[in-house]
Structures are given as structure tokens and as C-alpha cells.
Amino acid sequence: xxxxxxxxxxxxxxxxxxxxxxxxIGSIVFNNFLNKKFKGKVFPVNPKYEKVFNKKxxxxxxxxxxxxxxxxxxxxxxxxPAIVKDCVEKKVKAIxxxxxxxxxxxxxxxxxxxxxxxxKSNGKTRLIGPNCLGVYSSESFIDSxxxxxxxxxRPSKGNIAFISQSGALGSAVLDWTALKNxxxxxxxxxxxxxxxxESDLLEYFYHDKETKVITMYIEGVKKGRKFFxxxxxxxxxxxxxxxxxGASNAGNQATLSHTGSLAxxxxxxxxxxxxxxxxxxxxxxxxxxxxRTLSINxxxxxxxxxxxxxxxxxxxxxxxxxxxSGLKFAKLSRQTLxxxxxxxxxxxxxxxxxxxxxDADNEMFEKTLTYCLEDKNVDLxxxxxxxxVPTINEQLIPRxxxxxxxxxxxxxxxxxxxxxxxxxxxxxxxxxxxxxDNSPEAVKSLKALVEYYKK
Amino acid sequence: xxxxxxxxxxxxxxxxxxxxxxxxIGSIVFNNFLNKKFKGKVFPVNPKYEKVFNKKxxxxxxxxxxxxxxxxxxxxxxxxPAIVKDCVEKKVKAIxxxxxxxxxxxxxxxxxxxxxxxxKSNGKTRLIGPNCLGVYSSESFIDSxxxxxxxxxRPSKGNIAFISQSGALGSAVLDWTALKNxxxxxxxxxxxxxxxxESDLLEYFYHDKETKVITMYIEGVKKGRKFFxxxxxxxxxxxxxxxxxGASNAGNQATLSHTGSLAxxxxxxxxxxxxxxxxxxxxxxxxxxxxRTLSINxxxxxxxxxxxxxxxxxxxxxxxxxxxSGLKFAKLSRQTLxxxxxxxxxxxxxxxxxxxxxDADNEMFEKTLTYCLEDKNVDLxxxxxxxxVPTINEQLIPRxxxxxxxxxxxxxxxxxxxxxxxxxxxxxxxxxxxxxDNSPEAVKSLKALVEYYKK
Numbered sequence: 009x010x011x012x013x014x015x016x017x018x019x020x021x022x023x024x025x026x027x028x029x030x031x032x033i034g035s036i037v038f039n040n041f042l043n044k045k046f047k048g049k050v051f052p053v054n055p056k057y058e059k060v061f062n063k064k065x066x067x068x069x070x071x072x073x074x075x076x077x078x079x080x081x082x083x084x085x086x087x088x089p090a091i092v093k094d095c096v097e098k099k100v101k102a103i104x105x106x107x108x109x110x111x112x113x114x115x116x117x118x119x120x121x122x123x124x125x126x127x128k129s130n131g132k133t134r135l136i137g138p139n140c141l142g143v144y145s146s147e148s149f150i151d152s153x154x155x156x157x158x159x160x161x162r163p164s165k166g167n168i169a170f171i172s173q174s175g176a177l178g179s180a181v182l183d184w185t186a187l188k189n190x191x192x193x194x195x196x197x198x199x200x201x202x203x204x205x206e207s208d209l210l211e212y213f214y215h216d217k218e219t220k221v222i223t224m225y226i227e228g229v230k231k232g233r234k235f236f237x238x239x240x241x242x243x244x245x246x247x248x249x250x251x252x253x254g255a256s257n258a259g260n261q262a263t264l265s266h267t268g269s270l271a272x273x274x275x276x277x278x279x280x281x282x283x284x285x286x287x288x289x290x291x292x293x294x295x296x297x298x299x300r301t302l303s304i305n306x307x308x309x310x311x312x313x314x315x316x317x318x319x320x321x322x323x324x325x326x327x328x329x330x331x332x333s334g335l336k337f338a339k340l341s342r343q344t345l346x347x348x349x350x351x352x353x354x355x356x357x358x359x360x361x362x363x364x365x366x367d368a369d370n371e372m373f374e375k376t377l378t379y380c381l382e383d384k385n386v387d388l389x390x391x392x393x394x395x396x397v398p399t400i401n402e403q404l405i406p407r408x409x410x411x412x413x414x415x416x417x418x419x420x421x422x423x424x425x426x427x428x429x430x431x432x433x434x435x436x437x438x439x440x441x442x443x444x445d446n447s448p449e450a451v452k453s454l455k456a457l458v459e460y461y462k463k
Numbered sequence: 464x465x466x467x468x469x470x471x472x473x474x475x476x477x478x479x480x481x482x483x484x485x486x487x488i489g490s491i492v493f494n495n496f497l498n499k500k501f502k503g504k505v506f507p508v509n510p511k512y513e514k515v516f517n518k519k520x521x522x523x524x525x526x527x528x529x530x531x532x533x534x535x536x537x538x539x540x541x542x543x544p545a546i547v548k549d550c551v552e553k554k555v556k557a558i559x560x561x562x563x564x565x566x567x568x569x570x571x572x573x574x575x576x577x578x579x580x581x582x583k584s585n586g587k588t589r590l591i592g593p594n595c596l597g598v599y600s601s602e603s604f605i606d607s608x609x610x611x612x613x614x615x616x617r618p619s620k621g622n623i624a625f626i627s628q629s630g631a632l633g634s635a636v637l638d639w640t641a642l643k644n645x646x647x648x649x650x651x652x653x654x655x656x657x658x659x660x661e662s663d664l665l666e667y668f669y670h671d672k673e674t675k676v677i678t679m680y681i682e683g684v685k686k687g688r689k690f691f692x693x694x695x696x697x698x699x700x701x702x703x704x705x706x707x708x709g710a711s712n713a714g715n716q717a718t719l720s721h722t723g724s725l726a727x728x729x730x731x732x733x734x735x736x737x738x739x740x741x742x743x744x745x746x747x748x749x750x751x752x753x754x755r756t757l758s759i760n761x762x763x764x765x766x767x768x769x770x771x772x773x774x775x776x777x778x779x780x781x782x783x784x785x786x787x788s789g790l791k792f793a794k795l796s797r798q799t800l801x802x803x804x805x806x807x808x809x810x811x812x813x814x815x816x817x818x819x820x821x822d823a824d825n826e827m828f829e830k831t832l833t834y835c836l837e838d839k840n841v842d843l844x845x846x847x848x849x850x851x852v853p854t855i856n857e858q859l860i861p862r863x864x865x866x867x868x869x870x871x872x873x874x875x876x877x878x879x880x881x882x883x884x885x886x887x888x889x890x891x892x893x894x895x896x897x898x899x900d901n902s903p904e905a906v907k908s909l910k911a912l913v914e915y916y917k918k
Contacts, residue, residue, distance in 0.1 A: 031853075113810050160851045161881035176821050177776025179851045183881035184900070227779060253779040256786035258815075265812040266775035291903050292780070292879075320721035321632025324682060324708040325747070331711035355568050357720040360713075366631050396615045396634045398486075424747075426616035426638035445639070448746050 011134040012204065012212045014102035016145045016194055018077035019048040022069050022100075024091050025082035026052035026060050033106060033154040034082035035061075040151040047148070049074070069094045078102040080142065080152045085109035088138065089121040096129045104152050105137035111200055112139050119202050126203060134208075140199025141175040144182065146192055147218050155179055166191015167220040168299045169213045171206060173227050174253070174266070175199060181225070181292055189437070190296050193218035205231065207238040214242045221303040222246055223295050227253040227263040232280075240284040247302040247460050249287040251295045252277050287456050294452065297444070301453035304442050305418035307461045310387040312338040313454065314380050315361035317392035318368045318400065322422065322447065323361030326390055329451035335458065338386040347379045366397050370404040377408055381415035388454050390447070391421040393436075395429045402432060409439035418457055420450045466589040467659065467667045469557035471600045471649055473532035474503040477524050477555075479546050480537035481507035481515050488561060488609040489537035490516075495606040502603070504529070524549045533557040535597065535607045540564035543593065544576035551584045559607050560592035566655055567594050574657055581658060589663075595654025596630040599637065601647055602673050610634055621646015622675040623754045624668045626661060628682050629708065629721065630654060636680070636747055644892070645751050648673035660686065662693040669697045676758040677701055678750050682708040682718040687735075695739040702757040702915050704742040706750045707732050742911050749907065752899070756908035759897050760873035762916045765842040767793040768909065769835050770816035772847035773823045773855065777877065777902065778816035781845055784906035790913065793841040802834045821852045825859040832863055836870035843909050845902070846876040848891075850884045857887060864894035873912055875905045 021041060025034030034054070038061065041050035051074075052060045055067040066072050069079055069091070079095050081088060085107050095103050110119045119138070126135055136142055142152030146165040153160060160179050163186040170185070170192055172178030178197040185192055193216065196209055206226060213219045222242065229235045242248055254263035255274040281288050287302070289295040313335045317323040330337060337360045340348075345358050352372055357363040362380075364372050373393070380386050391408070393400065412419045421443045423433045429445075436443040444450040476496060480489030489509070493516065496505035506529075507515045510522040521527050524534055524546070534550050536543060540562050550558050565574045574593070581590055591597055597607030601620040608615060615634050618641040625640070625647055627633030633652040640647055648671065651664055661681060668674045677697065684690045697703055709718035710729040736743050742757070744750040768790045772778040785792060792815045795803075800813050807827055812818040817835075819827050828848070835841050846863070848855065867874045876898045878888045884900075891898040899905040 108810075155851050156853060159853055159883050161883075172776070174774070174776025174779075176774030176849055176851070177780070180774060180777065180849045180879040180884075183851055183884060184879050187881040187885060225776065227776070251780075253776055254783065256783040258786045258792060259779050259783035262775075262779045262782045262814070262816060265814060265818065266779055292901060293903075319629070319631030319635060320717075321627070321629025321680065321682070321708055322635065324629075324714050324717045324721055325632070325706075327717045328709065328711040328714035331713045337713060355563075359717070359720060361717060363721065394631055394635045396610050396631070396638055398611060398614055424635040424639050426642040428614050428616075429635075429638060430642060446747060448748075 011101045011132065012208060014077040015104065015136060015143050016150060016212070017148050018102060018150060020074055020076050021048060021150065022051040022053050022072060022076050022079045023082065024053040024069065024079060026054050026065065028057065028060060036154045036156060037080055037082060037106070037152050040153070043149070045149040051076070069100065070098050076100050078104070078150070081105045081107060082154065083107060085115065085118055089118070089125055092122050092125040092135070096125055096133050100133055103133060103135045104140070104142040105135060106140065106142060106152060106154055108139040110138045119200065123202060135203040136196070137199045138202060141179055141197035144195040146194065153179065161186035163192040164189060167193050167218060167303050169193050169216065169219040169222045170195045171209050171222065172197045172225040173206070174225060177225055185296065190300060201230065207231065207234045210238045210242045210248065214245060220246060221299045222248045223299045224248065224250045225253060226250060227266060236280050236284065239280065239286055243284050243286045247287055249289050249295055249298045249302070250281055251289045251292060285460070287460055293449065297449050297453045298456040300442055301420065301457050302460060304440060305457055306416050308387045308418045308458055311335045311458045312385060312387040313390060314338040314340065314386045315390045315392065316364070316376055316380060317361050318364050318366055318397065319392060319394040320363045320365070322392045322394065322424070323363050326392060326422070326447040326451065327361055329447050333451050333455040335388070335451065335455055340380065340383050341385055344379045344383040348376050351375055367399050369399045370401065370407070373400060373404055374407050374411065378411050381411065381417055387417065388458070389417065389419040390450055390454070391419055393421055393423045393432070394425065395423060395432050396425055402435060405432065405435045405439055409441055412441060418454060420444065420454055422447050422450050466556045466587065467663060469532040470559065470591060470598050471605060471667070472603050473557060473605060475506070475529055475531050476503060476605065477506040477508050477527060477531050477534045478537065479508040479524065479534060481509050481520065483512065483515060491609045491611060492535055492537060492607050495608070500604040506531070524555065525553050531555050533559070533605070536560045536562060537609065538562060540570065540573055544573070544580055547577050547580040547590070551580055551588050555588055558588060558590040559595070559597040560590060561595060561597060561607060561609055563594040565593045574655065578657060590658040591651070592654045593657060596634055596652035599650040601649065608634065616641035618647040619644060622648050622673060622758050624648050624671065624674040624677045625650045626664050626677065627652045627680040628661070629680060632680060640751065645755060656685065662686065662689045665693045665697045665703065669700060675701060676754045677703045678754045679703065679705045680708060680750070681705060682721065691735050691739065694735065694741055698739050698741045702742055704744050704750055704753045704757070705736055706744045706747060740915070742915055748904065752904050752908045753911040755897055756875065756912050757915060759895060760912055761871050763842045763873045763913055766790045766913045767841060768843040768845060769793040769795065769841045770845045770847065771819070771831055771835060772816050773819045773821055773852065774847060774849040775818045775820070777847045777849065777879070778818050781847060781877070781902040781906065782816055784902050788906050788910040790843070790906065790910055795835065795838050796840055799834045799838040803831050806830055822854050824854045825856065825862070828855060828859055829862050829866065833866050836866065836872055842872065843913070844872065844874040845905055845909070846874055848876055848878045848887070849880065850878060850887050851880055857890060860887065860890045860894055864896055867896060873909060875899065875909055877902050877905050
């Protein structure tokens with residue numbers, strides 16, 4: 009196992025700073041590993057105790073009689089260099105330092121001490137942090153998040169990795185992805201990036217089989233050249249979507265007080281994203297909308313978009329979105345139109361949008377979707393399903409999922425409404441159809457998909 | 464009771480086109496009135512039956528032995544003119560024609576016939592529709608929505624009116640407002656606007672005591688001058704927020720096939736909104752975000768915004784939003800800063816944003832909010848509460864609600880996260896604190912508030 013892999017796949021883990029108090033950071037982290045999901049072994053370290061939580065407690069990492077892959081450190085800042093020294097001597101591959109009180113509060117010399125110890129390993133020991141939340145893996149269940157599970161839900165398994173420079177933002181977003189059921193492969197909050205930085209993590213996810221798409225919240229990058237080269241390489245294989253905090257002048261000033269990173273102008277950062285053809289998100293919602301779209305949908309042939317709806321007003325609003333996004337409108341062939349005319353209502357409007365109107369049934373939707381997907385003038389589809397009308401129902405969902413799979417063209421759906429629609433939206437997602445509760449997000453996501461594959 | 468009032472406050476209602484089949488439009492509407500919430504009387508009309516749903520059925524409106532305020536019509540299009548004739552002769556004040564198949568499908572002459580009958584009343588009988596969903600009032604429980612309640616939830620009581628030109632869009636949005644718990648006073652879908660149009664409805668809500676803010680989805684306006692004058696007058700008293708469907712060229716073309724209205728260029732429409740100082744929304748989410756902000760928050764003194772957070776990253780992102788929105792940053796007085804410094808953590812950052820950091824507790828939030836509200840350099844506050852950390856809890860919510868009420872300055876809060884945060888978000892809303900799950904929406908809403916009051 010390589011050093012960076014050990015952060016995500018460690019078998020033997022030690023937690024330094026476990027105490028008898030359940031509420032303490034070290035104890036919360038230690039208990040994260042005691043659930044049945046983590047398949048490896050975990051060792052508590054604290055010289056004060058013989059036993060904690062019914063487990064033998066070790067006075068130091070070096071005292072543990074087995075090989076240790078990962079050490080998670082939750083002790084007072086001044087003690088951290090000594091712990092790191094122990095870890096290097098023990099040939100531990102990976103260290104996560106959760107403790108705060110380093111360069112972010114002006115204590116740079118303390119970070120230098122850590123670095124001095126770490127260098128003795130000649131790169132055989134790597135370190136994430138300090139001042140971070142560390143790692144959550146939905147595959148191995150390595151979990152250094154020191155916020156209790158009743159406050160911070162863990163996300164379900166998925167193929168999106170999330171890298172966050174900010175711990176608090178990362179944890180709030182992680183919690184939110186759990187609520188929204190956006191599956192993640194891994195989450196990393198890397199804090200002060202004393203050793204492992206955003207580029208190293210990108211490189212890890214480049215190889216990680218569980219990850220298809222990478223999302224990042226970044227305020228600033230210290231090693232610009234390294235980041236540029238890594239991003240360029242990684243983004244060619246897997247889409248990287250980036251939300252830059254501090255993109256405005258005032259925001260940039262605020263990052264100084266936060267992560268201490270001044271990235272230079274956001275124009276430079278934008279240029280880097282553009283040159284690498286990575287995907288830029290303007291909001292956290294976009295970060296995950298774009299990631300989900302890119303993780304589910306195939307490569308589009310072009311940008312010609314067909315809208316299919318059973319509600320005229322939503323068709324109109326979606327048309328506005330498509331025009332404003334810079335996507336193009338598909339023009340169905342005469343043959344396709346003739347086929348759809350043969351079964352649709354007399355008052356259905358067969359243009360773009362196709363408005364099957366409020367009395368359209370399951371079969372009309374299925375056939376219309378099929379003929380539109382067959383038409384070579386169509387590259388992308390926005391499928392608007394308003395479930396307020398009883399003429400369509402949930403039996404439609406597996407059928408259209410089958411159709412979409414068969415034709416291998418990008419389709420996003422929009423379903424707006426209350427409790428019943430919410431249920432259908434979940435079913436659509438379960439069947440692998442990306443579903444939004446409003447059109448602007450759906451269309452922006454298709455645009456991001458097209459932009460990523462345009463080269 | 465005036466004619467237009469009768470649409471929303473009728474005591475005696477007749478439904479024409481009730482049948483023995485529960486699924487039929489007339490039957491669904493009739494049954495809407497049979498619940499205990501509607502305080503008036505309802506009469507079914509259908510010449511085919513003696514009795515429907517255990518009630519005496521009348522062969523015509525004229526046969527009903529009582530005065531009728533409102534007649535809801537759900538019969539075949541060709542029969543509608545005769546029904547309207549009956550209503551005029553019966554001196555009915557208000558008619559809602561749900562039936563479709565008129566000018567929207569090219570049958571203009573059928574609409575003319577209705578109009579001819581209606582004119583005989585000399586304005587004493589008014590008509591909403593045809594081709595509409597009609598009215599829902601959360602005060603009187605008048606409910607002509609012919610979509611079943613298991614598909615279309617009804618919203619809770621509130622002070623926002625929603626006027627929609629599109630029926631399907633209106634119903635989906637209504638359903639969605641119920642899910643989101645955005646309270647509404649009334650909803651109207653006015654369809655082809657043969658008689659009562661958007662301006663008449665604006666005028667009604669101008670006087671309506673239940674309504675504080677008016678939202679509109681409009682594709683096009685027939686009587687431009689009337690609309691301009693009414694909007695100007697109404698918006699001075701109550702904020703009117705408008706989402707224009709078909710704002711793009713392609714969208715404008717799509718409205719032609721939908722509501723048949725070509726509003727001319729959206730530039731003209733934008734100019735009307737601007738001249739009236741009404742509020743423009745770009746999305747349905749904005750339509751209701753802005754409405755809720757304007758219905759809850761007091762008039763701001765200016766645009767100087769203070770951000771308070773316990774998560775640095777969210778502070779940074781919110782700073783970006785404030786700068787991009789055109790709001791200004793508040794600069795706290797020395798005195799205020801000194802007060803906050805006296806109780807906050809050493810590592811707290813007391814600038815704008817104020818980052819109380821992840822270990823801030825309830826009291827620190829309460830005091831900081833109080834001192835910021837007291838500071839005359841602060842006009843608006845964005846309060847970011849990340850509930851992932853156990854140092855703050857729900858006891859904070861009533862306390863800050865009390866503080867906000869006392870100082871009478873606009874405050875919006877942002878709370879991002881999973882199940883626990885979702886619960887707190889609901890509690891915040893229950894206490895009258897507008898709460899968003901992301902910063903961009905919160906800041907845009909404050910901007911809309913400032914813009915409305917700027918004159």
C-alpha cells in the first residue's frame with residue numbers, strides 16, 4: 009500500500025489522544041472505528057490510561073505490537089511534533105493531525121518542528137493537516153471526523169470524491185450530501201496542507217477505482233505549478249469540478265483570515281481551470297449538480313437539446329434556460345414528428361419544447377422519449393415530468409430508465425412538486441436518472457457536461 | 464361583497480358538471496367543498512342526476528333556490544356559453560370556467576359567445592378562465608383545483624398571494640410551496656383571461672387583508688397600459704414579484720404555443736417592472752425567496768451588510784455573494800468590536816465576516832448578534848449557523864428570534880446540513896427567521912429587499 013493510499017485504506021489505525029470522556033475529539037474518532045463497518049483494527053493511545061472503552065490503551069504509538077498504517081492525532085498542539093517523531097520511527101505511512109493552533113493562529117514554528125520530524129522519513133510517512141477534519145471513506149469506513157454522528161450524518165456510498173480546504177464548510181456540506189442522498193466515495197478536509205496538499209489528493213483520486221468525479225472547495229493554492237500540472241492530467245481522465253472561495257476582492261481578503269491563503273487574483277485561478285478544461289462551479293449546489301451529472305451521464309455528441317414536458321409553463325421557462333445557457337435547440341426530423349403526431353393528443357404542441365399537455369399518459373411519454381432519443385438531431389434531453397396529473401404514474405419510471413440506458417444519450421429530468429412528486433423524484437434517482445426540482449439547475453448541469461467534453 | 468371578492472370569499476357555491484364518477488373534474492371540485500373547512504354551502508348541478516354524492520343535484524344554476532355567489536364550470540366547451548347565460552340571469556357574481564378548448568385551441572368564436580352573454584350583466588358577473596385551474600384560498604377554502612389532493616397538496620395559510628397564467632406550472636408550484644411550507648393566502652390560475660385578467664387580480668390583492676406580498680408568473684399581458692398602471696399602484700403598497708416566462712427569444716416563441724400570448728420583447732416587460740419598482744425574479748425559487756423575505760423583514764435603512772458565522776469557509780463564500788450582489792459591507796464601530804472581543808474566543812476573527820469559529824457557543828452568537836444589531840453602521844445581517852458542532856444547540860433559536868424582533872432590522876439566516884440542521888432550519892422558520900440552506904439565495908433575497916425599498 010502506498011503512503012497516500014493508507015489515508016483511505018489503512019487496515020491498522022491508531023488514535024492518539026483517546027480519553028475516558030466520550031465527548032473529547034480523540035474519543036469520538038476512536039468510537040467511529042468501533043462500529044462493525046470498519047474491517048481493520050484500531051488502537052487507542054494515551055499514556056494516562058491502561059484501558060479505555062474496554063480496550064487496552066497504549067502509552068505511545070511505538071508501543072503497539074503491530075504494524076500501523078494510519079495514526080490519527082488529537083492532542084494539544086505542542087505535543088504533536090513528538091507524536092510525529094514516534095510515528096516516523098514506527099514507520100507509520102500516514103498521519104492525520106486534527107489538532108488546531110498552528111500557522112492559522114500564527115504558530116508557524118510549531119509546524120516547522122512537525123516538518124523537521126516528518127522529513128526524517130524521506131517521504132515514507134505522509135501527513136494530512138494540521139487543523140483539519142481529515143478523511144471519511146464510504147468504502148473502508150476510515151472516519152476521522154470528530155463531529156458526532158447525530159450532528160453530522162455520513163453520506164452514502166457513491167463515486168464522487170469531495171476535497172475541502174475548509175473543515176467547517178466541508179463538514180456542513182458532507183452532512184448536506186447525506187440528506188440529499190448524493191453518494192460520495194471519499195471526503196478529505198486537508199487543513200493547513202503542511203505536507204499532503206490538494207494536488208496530492210487529486211493524484212490519489214486519479215487512481216482511486218471508487219471515484220469517477222472529483223469535487224473541490226479551494227480558497228488558495230500554495231504550489232501553483234504543481235496544482236496546474238496535476239489538475240490538467242487528472243481532469244483528462246476524471247472530471248474535476250472546483251468551487252473557489254474568495255473569488256471576489258472582499259472574499260479574497262476574508263480567506264486571509266480563514267485558511268491564510270491568498271491565491272492571487274481569481275482571474276488567475278479561473279485561467280488555470282479554463283486551461284485545464286476543468287469545470288467551474290459558482291455555488292455549492294452547482295458543485296454537486298455538475299458532479300452528479302458528470303458521474304451519471306455519457307459523453308454527449310453535441311449541444312442540441314430537446315425539451316419534453318406535460319406542462320406548457322415549465323416548457324417555456326426551460327426554453328429560457330436553454331437559450332440563456334448557450335446550449336442549442338434540437339430540430340426534430342419530419343419522420344420523428346410524424347411518429348409522435350400519430351399517438352399524441354390533437355392539442356399537443358410538437359415543437360421544441362414538445363408539450364404533450366396535462367392529459368398525456370405514460371405511453372405517450374415513453375414513445376416520445378424513444379423517438380427523440382432515436383433522432384440524430386438530438387444530443388441532449390430535458391424531460392419534465394409533472395406528477396400533479398393522475399394520467400402519469402410511477403410505472404413510467406422503470407420504463408423510461410430502460411429507454412435512457414438503451415440509447416446512451418444524456419437525459420436529465422425535472423420534477424417539481426410536493427410529497428408525491430418528491431417520492432417519484434427519489435425513484436427516478438434510484439433508477440439512475442438525474443432529477444432536479446427546477447429547470448435552471450438541470451440546464452446548467454447539461455451545459456457543464458457539454459463543456460467538459462467539448463475538446 | 465364585490466364581484467371579484469366573490470371568487471375568494473363566496474358563501475354559496477355551485478359546481479356545474481358534477482357526475483357520479485369521482486374521477487371527473489366536476490366531481491373532484493365538488494368534493495373539495497365537502498370537507499369541513501369550507502364554511503359556506505355548495506350545490507351540484509347536472510341535469511342528468513337527481514342526486515350526487517348524497518346531495519340533491521340541480522338541473523341548472525337557475526333552479527337552485529338560493530342566491531349563488533360563485534359558479535365553477537366543468538363541462539364540455541360547447542355548453543359553456545349556455546351556462547354563462549344562466550349565471551348572468553341568476554345574477555351570479557363570479558364564474559370560474561375550468562373547461563379547455565377555447566382560444567388556446569383556435570376556438571375563438573366560442574369565447575366570443577361567452578363574452579356576449581357575460582356583457583349582458585353590465586359587469587355584475589365576472590369570469591375567470593376559461594382553460595384555467597381557478598382559485599385556491601387558504602382563508603375561505605374555496606378550491607376549484609381539479610387535481611386530486613394525493614397528487615397536489617394544498618399550501619398552508621400565509622400572507623403571499625400567487626397569480627399564475629399557466630395552470631400546470633401553477634399547480635406544480637402550489638404543490639411545491641406546500642412541501643416547503645411556504646404559506647400562501649391565495650392562488651389563482653387565470654388561464655385565457657377572457658374577462659378577469661392579471662391586473663384585476665392585482666387590484667383584488669391590493670385590498671386583500673390576508674395578503675402582504677404578491678407573486679406572479681406571467682407569459683404575456685394583453686392590456687399593457689392597464690397592467691402598468693395597476694402594477695405601479697399596487698406595488699407601492701404591497702411588493703409585487705414577477706417571474707416572466709418567455710424572457711428569451713426562443714422562450715417567447717414557446718409562449719405562443721402555450722398561452723397564446725406574445726408579450727413583445729422582454730426588454731419592454733423589464734422596463735415596466737423597473738418603472739413600477741416591482742421586483743423581478745429569474746427563477747421560481749427566487750420568486751418565493753424574495754416574497755418570503757419581503758413578507759417577513761422590515762424596511763432596511765441601507766445596504767450595509769454584516770456577516771456572522773461559526774464556519775470560516777461559509778463566511779468566505781457569503782462574502783463573495785455580498786460583493787457580487789452589489790450590497791455593501793458594514794464596518795462595525797470600534798465600540799462594537801471591543802464589546803465582541805470581550806467575550807469571544809482568542810482565535811475568533813472580528814472583521815466582516817465575523818468568524819466566531821467552530822467552538823462558539825449560544826451565548827457568543829446571541830451577544831454578537833445583539834451588538835451588531837445595535838451598531839448603526841449595520842443595516843442588514845446574514846447569520847450563518849452551522850449546527851454540526853455541538854457547542855450550539857436549539858435553545859439558541861428562540862433567543863435570537865427575540866433579539867431580531869427587538870431591533871427591527873432585516874436578518875436572514877443560513878443553515879446548511881443534514882437531518883439535524885434541517886430540524887433547526889424548520890424551528891428558525893417557525894420563529895419567523897427566514898432561513899436558507901445556502902448563502903447565494905440568502906444574499907440575493909436581501910438584495911431584493913433593499914431594491915424594493917430603495918426609492
